[in-house]
Amino acid sequence: MPLMKSWLESANAPDCPFPLNNLPYGVFSHDGGAPRCGVAIGDRILDVTALEASGHLSLADKPVLDRPEWNAVMALGPQAWQRLRTLLFGYLVEGTALKSQVADYLHPLAGATMHMPFAVAEFTDFYAGRHHATNVGTMFRGAENALPPNWLHIPIGYNGRASSVVVSGTDVRRPWGQLKAPDADVPHFAPCVRFDHELEMGAIIGRPSRPGHPVSVAEADSMIFGYVLLNDWSARDIQAWEYQPLGPFQAKATATTISPWIVTREALEPFRCMTPEREKPLLPYLQEPGPMLYDIELEVELTPKGGVPTTIARTNYREMYYSAAQQLAHHTTSGCPMRVGDLLGSGTISGQTRESRGSMLELSWGGKEPLTLPGGETRSFLEDHDRLTLRGQCRGDGYLIGFGECTGTVMPALTRPYGL
The missing domain is CATH 3.90.850.10 (Fumarylacetoacetase-like, C-terminal domain)
Known part of the structure; x- marks a missing residue:
């Protein structure tokens, strides 16, 4: 599979660990703020907790990204996992008409404090x-x-x-x-x-x-x-x-x-x-x-x-x-x-x-x-x-x-x- 290009140019660099093909999930905070769920893209983190709260992202009939862990998303199962990935592609892919809906939810990766991304059961x-x-x-x-x-x-x-x-x-x-x-x-x-x-x-x-x-x-x-x-x-x-x-x-x-x-x-x-x-x-x-x-x-x-x-x-x-x-x-x-x-x-x-x-x-x-x-x-x-x-x-x-x-x-x- 070749590189999937994003409108965020930093994600398209050949040495970038977080291109659109990746979209890994983590929990982050900035300047002592509350930890929240984020997705790494290029040199930015997309705040998906805020994206869900604003109504731009919905995976279930109730919030699942309103907590500092990804367990609730995991529990939805593979169809929801694929739906989330598809929605993220739609917001971040090169040429999308939805760029303006997520641009304000991107935060610098540099300087972010990273937290445990999920609650470990066993x-x-x-x-x-x-x-x-x-x-x-x-x-x-x-x-x-x-x-x-x-x-x-x-x-x-x-x-x-x-x-x-x-x-x-x-x-x-x-x-x-x-x-x-x-x-x-x-x-x-x-x-x-x-x-x-x-x-x-x-x-x-x-x-x-x-x-x-x-x-x-x-x-x-x-x-x-x-x-x-x-x-x-x-x-x-x-x-x-x-x-x-x-x-x-x-x-x-x-x-x-x-x-x-x-x-x-x-x-x-x-x-x-x-x-x-x-x-x-x-x-x-x-x-x-x-x-x-x-x-x-x-x-x-x-x-x-x-x-x-x-x-x-x-x-x-x-x-x-x-x-x-x-x-x-x-x-x-x-x-x-x-x-x-x-x-x-x-x-x-x-x-x-x-x-x-x-x-x-x-x-x-x-x-x-x-x-x-x-x-x-x-x-x-x-x-x-x-x-x-x-x-x-x-x-x-x-x-x-x-x-x-x-x-x-x-x-x-x-x-x-x-x-x-």
């Missing part, structure tokens, strides 16, 4: 990138036992904390926890030393499923409202002590950062691609009816306090072994009902080379091969005041589909938690 994180799983398994179990026996048959995941999902720009405090050195007999309570990031994509569920009723992969795909970048911060030393036998718990509960703009499934349609060839045949309920992944270029940037921003990893979402639709379909097999606003983390997205590894655990190979930054500093894991920035984009014919930055800065651990 958060589930998966372990569905083969290169990441192979790297981690090799470090801890050896190359011959890198993947557990179930990995090629099932999307492995765990239920995380919706309460600690935060929007880009939110600082993340280094956690305390139980740590146990390999040569120690008992653990001690101290700040995490091996704090890490995980480069992921997040899928947002816009349609619920019924309790006791699994959905197919095709049905699951139609339930996804859109995607965000996702950084699932991880305390590796806390995780190493706690994860057996039930898996991650406190190590993954500190924070999960998402990008501020929801890129819709419709905007990503031209970039669909197939999952990798299967080494083991999947059971029928997990088999894809067509391309279920997307060609999304991804990168991670690390900036030390007072230092130079450095890109430490580049990879692509197409590296995933299981798609979000497969993960969602599997999630429902127990009869577990999915809700509007559920968030699914893809799992760490890594490629085959060192430069494409999506976590510090892999990049430094468990701390044995530290990274050297341009200023001469080294990193095995994240240090206080390091800022992590995730970026993602699809490359179309003369345009980009961007997600906005997903950033977070590591703040020092509390000096004396609980008054200890």
Whole structure:
């Protein structure tokens, strides 16, 4: 699909992340005002909360954009999602006679404060990138036992904390926890030393499923409202002590950062691609009816306090072994009902080379091969005041589909938690 031109010239620049082809959804405010729903277009944000209040935009028999979240729009279902996109095209496309009706509702993107774009109902994180799983398994179990026996048959995941999902720009405090050195007999309570990031994509569920009723992969795909970048911060030393036998718990509960703009499934349609060839045949309920992944270029940037921003990893979402639709379909097999606003983390997205590894655990190979930054500093894991920035984009014919930055800065651990 070529670039769809808008009368807003900034949206037509080939390096603009928010052309008319994109139209991502977010929640913004200016100068301390109330947060409201907006759509990014070029270097502007279209205030759709105000547009609805003025009578220029209607999706239901009652307001659905009168709150600082997109959940009510999600709950209307795919027909309403498509109607909204069509209405927005009509207002913003080059040559429209409706330009005057929306021009006053456009605000500068620069200087806007971005908020959580939706209320997170539940958060589930998966372990569905083969290169990441192979790297981690090799470090801890050896190359011959890198993947557990179930990995090629099932999307492995765990239920995380919706309460600690935060929007880009939110600082993340280094956690305390139980740590146990390999040569120690008992653990001690101290700040995490091996704090890490995980480069992921997040899928947002816009349609619920019924309790006791699994959905197919095709049905699951139609339930996804859109995607965000996702950084699932991880305390590796806390995780190493706690994860057996039930898996991650406190190590993954500190924070999960998402990008501020929801890129819709419709905007990503031209970039669909197939999952990798299967080494083991999947059971029928997990088999894809067509391309279920997307060609999304991804990168991670690390900036030390007072230092130079450095890109430490580049990879692509197409590296995933299981798609979000497969993960969602599997999630429902127990009869577990999915809700509007559920968030699914893809799992760490890594490629085959060192430069494409999506976590510090892999990049430094468990701390044995530290990274050297341009200023001469080294990193095995994240240090206080390091800022992590995730970026993602699809490359179309003369345009980009961007997600906005997903950033977070590591703040020092509390000096004396609980008054200890």
